[in-house]
Amino acid sequence: MNLLMKPMTKMRKVLQMGLVIILGLVLVGSGFWLGWSSGRKYPENIVVTDAANIAGPTGTPSAADFSVFWQAWQDLDQYYLNNPSSTDQQKMYGAIQGLLASTGDPYTEFFNPKDNAQFQQDITGNFGGIGAELGTSASGTIVVISPLAGTPAAKAGLKPQDQIVAVNGSSTVGMNVDDVVNIVRGPVGSTVTLSILRAGWSAPKDFSIVRANINVPTVEFSMKGAVAVITLNEFTQDADSLFYQALQKAVAHNAQGIVLDLRGDPGGYLEVAVDLAGYFLKPGSQVVKEVGRAVPTQNFTAQGNGALAGMPMAILIDGGTASAAEILSGALHDDRNVPLVGERSFGKGTVQQLFNLSDGSALKITVAHWVLPNGHILDHDGLVPDYAVPITDAQVASGQDPQMAKALEIIQDEIAGTPLPPKTQTAAAGAASTTAQ
Helix, strand or coil, rough: HHHHHHHHCCCHHHHHHHHHHHHHHHHHHHHHHHHHHHHHHCCCHHHHCCCCCCEEECCHHHHHCHHHHHHHHHHHHHCCCHHHCCCHHHHHHHHHHHHHCCCCCCCCEECCHHHHHHHHCCCCCCCCCEEEEECCCCCCCEEEEECCCHHHHHHHHHCCCCEEEEEEEEEEECCCHHHHHHCCCCCCCCCEEEEEEEECCCEEEEEEECEECCCCCCCCEEECECCCCEEEEEEEHHHHHHHHHHHHHHCCCCCCCEEEECCCCCCCCHHHHHHHHHCCCCCCEEEEEEECCCCCCCCCCEECCCCCCCEEEEECCCCCCCHHHHHHHHHHHHHCCCEEEEECCCCCEEEEEEEEEECCCEEEEEEEEECCCEEEECCCCCCCCEECCCHHHHHHCCCCCCHHHHHHHHHHHHHHCCCCCCCHHHHHHHCCCCCCC
């Protein structure tokens, strides 16, 4: 009996305790209901007092007065003419978009669940589009970073730094890059019309481009005399192995120098840039440093065998050379003084990190910037060529390539051991661009 009585006594105590807790919750709930009901009648008093200084992630109160936000929300809810057509969820997403837009950084963005799913698809597979990498200029306009080689965009005549002022007749003012990309992409075989404003033009011109399935050849190889020309169109996941195959061809042809053509290369995977640098730099040489405010500083160094560290080289760049392509160019230039030939690069030198939110939406936040071995920050400034060589549409149409000709001339001098030609004044003027503090 005693063995049975003890559990019963214990159970009774548990039940009593449970009743006390439930009663307490009822009282708390009643208090909440009364307070909420009162707040419905006098919302200004409740909202202003309770939401003025919301604690941030560190536990310290925010300096912002959040009561203003809730007052704005309430006024919109009460007075906006078309309010019933706008859900609270849409208002919240709009508020988050405004929060990120307040940074003024075009690469810091909010993706609602639908846009996030599309973004994930875009970075993992092929797509129907025109084959142009788009971005945002320092002034906030949507521009072509680079038309990828052989794609409809390149065949239509788009150029790096072309401003996209309208898509299918709709102005791009107020749009971010993803808004424009979502309009430009579409079914393969359909047509999209871009209104383009190019430097030197007095008015925009329309380009009608037929969308295609985009699958760009990553690496191209050719020989020009004793010089191997390796064109890298994008830093994709398979670029390292394809680049290695091109180097094997260069060795088989007994190449005495290399022109690395990164014109129109919009970049891609940082790891690929670091891996490729390993062919041309001594092991342990710094390639780039990632420096942020709230993320650890990371140093990326060459880990290859440096088999081609002494090979005469020149690198071709232009306004479409961006991101990982700028990192590789800058690292070889800073470490080995490899000449840069062509035009100033795009200047995409920041790092974005994706933060997934609980409802399937996401934030893409700029968390760091790239710093080259000499301390140069790529963002906005880009790389200034040692030998500035412009190229005109007429020259391209006639098959001329003065930039390639200059690079080959430089390598021939390197092979012969003769002094290189003097660097241009443009490069000297750009030497004082932004550096890390």
